Amino acid sequence: IDSQSTPNVYNVYKGDDITMELHSDDQQKLVAVKWFKEIDIWTELDIHNEQYSGGVPDVPSLTIKIIKLGNAGKYLCLLIYENGETQKAEFKLRMIPQVKIYKALCEHRKDGTFIRPAICDTIDKHMRENNIVVITGREGTGKSKICLELASRYDEKDYMVLKVDLSENYLIYTDISNALLIIDDQHYTQYSLNAFMKDLSVLPGRNVQVVLTCRNLELKIVRNVPEINKLKSEAFIDINSCLTPEEKEDILRRHMKKNYIAISASYDSTFRDPKILTDLSVKVTLDDGVINVVRATEPWKGFPLSASLFCTVRTFLHLGEKYFTNPPIYLIEELKELYKTAKKESNCMDKINDFCILVYIMNNKDHQLDLNDHNLYSQLSELYQTLFSINIPKTPGSNEAKTKSIEESLHRMNNKYLRFHEGGYEFIHPCMLKAVLMSSESMVPYLLLNGSLNDIIEFVRSNDYTAYTAMEDDLVIKIGEDYHQILCERLVRCAFDDHSLLLHVAQYMYSYWRSSGNNLVNKMFKHIEFILFKSLAVLTGDFLSLENESSSGNSINLKGPVQFSKIIMLVDELTYKGRDPWIYGPGTSHFVILSALVSAAMGRYATNRDQTFTILLEEFQKRMHSKSFAKLLKKPLDIHGNTCFHYLVLFDEMSALKILSVIKNPEIKYIFDTENVEKYTPIDISVYLGKRHILEVLNLSTNYKIKSRNRLKRLAKSGKAEYYHENNKNIDLPVVLKTKADNAAPENVKCEDAEDEQKEVNNESNKDIRIFKRKYSVRKEPYKVKKRNRNDVLCFEDFIINIVVFGDY
Template identity: 75%
Template sequence: MPAVSAPSPVFLYLVQGKATPLTYTAFVKMLKQNLSRLGYDSSIYSGHSFRRGGAALALECGLPADLIQSQDYRCLKRFETILPEDIKCPIISRIVPPEETDAVDKKQFQPVSGSLPHVTNILLESKLELSVKSKENEFVILNGGNVKIECNVKSYIPVRLVTWQKEINGEIIQITPSEEKYKMNFGKRPSLTIDHFNAADQGKYRCIVRNAIGLSNEIFGSCMIYMSSVNWLTRFVKVLQHIPAFHTDDMMYMTLHTYDFNSQSVPTVYNVYKGEAITMEQHSDNQQQKIIAVKWFKESYTWTELDISNEQYSGGVPDLPSLTMKITTIGNAGKYFCLLIYDNGETQMALFKLKMIPQVKIYQALLDHREDKTFIQPAICDTIDKQLQEHNIVVITGREGTGKSKICLELASLYDEKDYMVLKVDLSENHTIYTDIVNALLIVDDQQYTQDSVNVFMKHLLPVLLDRNIKVILTCRNLDLEIVRRVPEINKLKEEAFIEINISLTAEEKEKMIERYLEVYNIATSHSIDSNFRDPIILHDSSVQVKLDVDAIKIIKNEEPWTGFPLSLSLFCSDRNCLHLGEKYFTNPPKFLLKELKELYKTARKASNCIDKINDYCILVYIMNNNDHQLDLNDHNLCSQIDGFYQTLFQFKYIPEKPGSNEDQKKTIEESLHRMNNKYLKFHEGVYEFIHPCLLKAVFLSSDSMVDYLLLNGSLHDIT
């Protein structure tokens, strides 16, 4: 080949004796001709594989990556710009194929459809806070909230760079990422998150997406240096410099405004029974401006916009801003927020609270309790509330009349004010109705507990207790405590969650309670000389004030009656026929208790061979007769003393199965103690004792022969 002047292309070949650059078309043509001569099917071969290794070599020579990527486009000397169809890139200017190009190859240089990388739409995600679209691409954002702007990008060329701009009063500000304010995501859906949005953040926001073809001046300079020896390629690089990296004519932007919302402001409260319709009234305060948007939100874990198109709603539109719920459910309870947007950009806000009443009976009891002038909140309520916060479940135990139900109502009133839904649980119902709710206080105040019913209820409830913020108060009499403790889920609770209220009232609390009852029932205190509670006229005329001995009141406030102080005080004050009893009304055993013990004695005498009944009664007599009024199972004289009661009271002689052994008798005694525990007895510090002092008198009065026995043994003074 004759010498050629430099610079010139690297690959040349002779055409009619003239050195000609080896073009892609000519190379492929010669390749196919040679393959055909060798007997190969030339249609399945191309020149693509001969280009492999070029990118790696270019990187080793120090060429920029952007420039290497641009060389993937086919370029010819007489073409201004050629972007191939197979990688779907835009053609910047119309292509003029060279004259010597084959007709078949000309098809490859036809313009292809497409556009430069640009943002097709810009979206605002504000799932955690309140945002409202007032106009196209214009939103109002809750002051202090967090918002996320996302861009949908359409581009056939790989995205190289994403930037964000903010325009305020015509000034364009470049946004840079920061921990405190701006967070950016540069994935397939570029996004900008603005934390703690405020008035300073108001303005227009743009997302600018740059492709991998648009070249900066620095990259262009490098291209010119490395490619200066290839004249046609230099021209191509010059053309590439004019390929815009992004659209400017139709750039999308979003305008954001802010508004303030005080979630702690006093809401308008609506009480509604489940299943009824309710309308939350919202009226315009600005009659001069037109409402262009109405948005309603509900607070759950976050504020969520209501779908007003749902058939359960009506209203909630500019012509009728008030929102009506046609059929309310338990799930509708909670806080609501309404936002009105006017055509001048002003906003109007209102807060509402919808309180559902799922059970009419418990709601009426709650209202009656709030009107009860005799109730005082005892300190034990604070203890129960604290344990409820820590354990979510508390078990309140106590005798009848100690105030378990009233304490439940007091706590229900407190939790109702905290927007908890209050329900009384029916253990026979389907338990899923209690597990599908949130922020609820469940009261299990059942008179007929069974271990199975409580067990099933707790198994359904425990898995959702924490997630749904459900609190449970379970009340039970002392007699049922053992049944409740046998439920595995309850037995796992710490001992602090079991709260006994038998003697929880202090003397000061009792005194305040007495004062309120005396006022309600028109009773005054006086010295005994002025008392008139024995006057028969006054006993039947509640309009006439009755005077009660002040000394009796002083004793009453320190007593713990069998049926519980609150109930005993209520019965004492409401029935003037009881006033003459004074403090004895609170210290004497109740009639039903005397009747129970007398029946136990009679049954034991009739069925003298029934060791269970005899044991029960003799154990009660033993504790009454004992100097400490206690029973210690480790007492070596226990069995012999019980034997003495067998013979004295029932003329019954116990004959053990094993002569000389009292193990059988001791076992029957333990069984009796177990039966009477929490009914008549309590186990305290290793010994059994009466659950209440009045049992001393009750056991004494249960048998006519008891007086003779006690006189004979010299222990009558302990009873009287």
């Protein structure tokens, strides 16, 4: 039969009746009606079968009663008239055997948030080659949506799409052809899956394709099926990490569009605003920075589901990128329960083994367990003792028993918490490391000592910190004062080893520890003070107890010396550039106040941060009579031997003047005679810079001998000659010059009493002491300003900020 015409298509549900309507020529007498169905070849139907009615000259249309799966396919009707003419008509019955799957297909085709990932083509290719393909992945990775996408394509190719229920009589699937069978996330039993695949041995002959999905835990059951186990490895497709960053971003943006979430600049985004949780009328905006972070993540639940929930539930949206990077709460609760059970039932070695193995992998630098590691048993024994106070004595043959016990634990947790990869066991997902950290308080020391700074910033909070939502409360670790010292040491190490991390540390403390007072800040600065003076070989005094001194000396091993410039920056960042003086008060350590005074002079707090500046002045005045504070003022703060007063006179004169004007203790004034390694004193710098008001406060006329006053006078004139000619409009800018000849001013500067000054230099040079040399020329030629080289500058206005901010000496 030559069949070329376009058939009439009927979509029919299983169990319904269908009539294939046929209109004959009323002008001709119909003498015969023949109905055919295409199976392998066109085969004539037996219209006397009780399932059919019609199909005769009086009623040429054919009705099929109670449609079955085998009724689907192509039909052809041949009408034969009395005059010998014939009429032909074709029909196609498209079986909809399951209403549920058909509706799901229709919904899928209208789903604007779905994108067809590139992995779909790979799955289709291997399914056509093997007739069976197994898709594995965690919850939410898109296994069901990929099945629907495949079903949609095969449905367009006239395949019958069936979702298999292994609890039913699956023998009905053995009598079909041109079909796609979907076995999606069933709770498999080994028996049912074995029986189904055994009876489905006719797949190649009848053009039946099977797509089977399973989560990681069920993969072992699937692989034990003989018909599946013999498949090539390509037939097992893991989609846990199949999406590209571009595909993830496309999915996220589609869900954002569906839920009316706009994109904005970071400073305009509202997703972190708590108002979005209570007021649904508030329009939610998300910035590109968060999107860029999210597109690079692999969340525990799978990206498609996570993106949908993130954009739909505002509680999740409020968490931002943390929703994608943090472990789910139920995973943390599972591990907490595992630890509690193991702790409570000390004879339950299975639970103890499981938890200790998870902790071992977390502690291991490679985050992997290798059964061939000769240190494995000893390290696990230490964990038994540390976590559960269990001491397992070594007995003959004990290693064999331990090996068996460990293997059983690994077998239990494989594909649930662990996976076997490249000869060892590792966490099945990066979230597992965070989940183990949060499973028990016994993990806190490990987190503080060995966890990343990002993990500490993300999870560690003060006991009394409450500025987060209920969901955030479940994803943080609250610590008390017992852990403050460990935390301080770790933060100090991070802050001073890496300039970029210093800002993160300051922001972390400002954001999450401000509400708990300044206790943690004081402890942190005691450690900073200790390592600063230790690096400068200065006696530490009594600011740390012997216990703390020993602890700090052993645990804070920095890559280089602590720079006072970074300490100033840390103070500035902790107080939000001086806007929030939360770390200052009666309980604040001396070293914090000293560092803050320098920061205030640098930032000109006297004019634009008056509230903070007033508090600092009050604290400074209260401490002036303290012997320990006076000693601290004399100590060098950098490798150049500069004290806090060397720094003060370099910056804003108004701020420095107000700080110095509150000095009532006469002994403190002698601190201004303290020399740095270049033999500069704060008074030398003040004179050279023309800080007249500072000199007036210090009352030099009563404290300095004539010879010293004349020396300062010459220094002032040389400073004016060197600096004023170039900066006559900005004479107050800080500068201290150091020429190649180690002079305070160039040799050809004209100054009076040059001969006296030269004698003073010659006499002091005999003592083999490094002094502040001052050589002046009396030549008549006019003074020519030389262009300075940066290497000749100790502190100059353009570079002083670099020195303070970046430590660029």
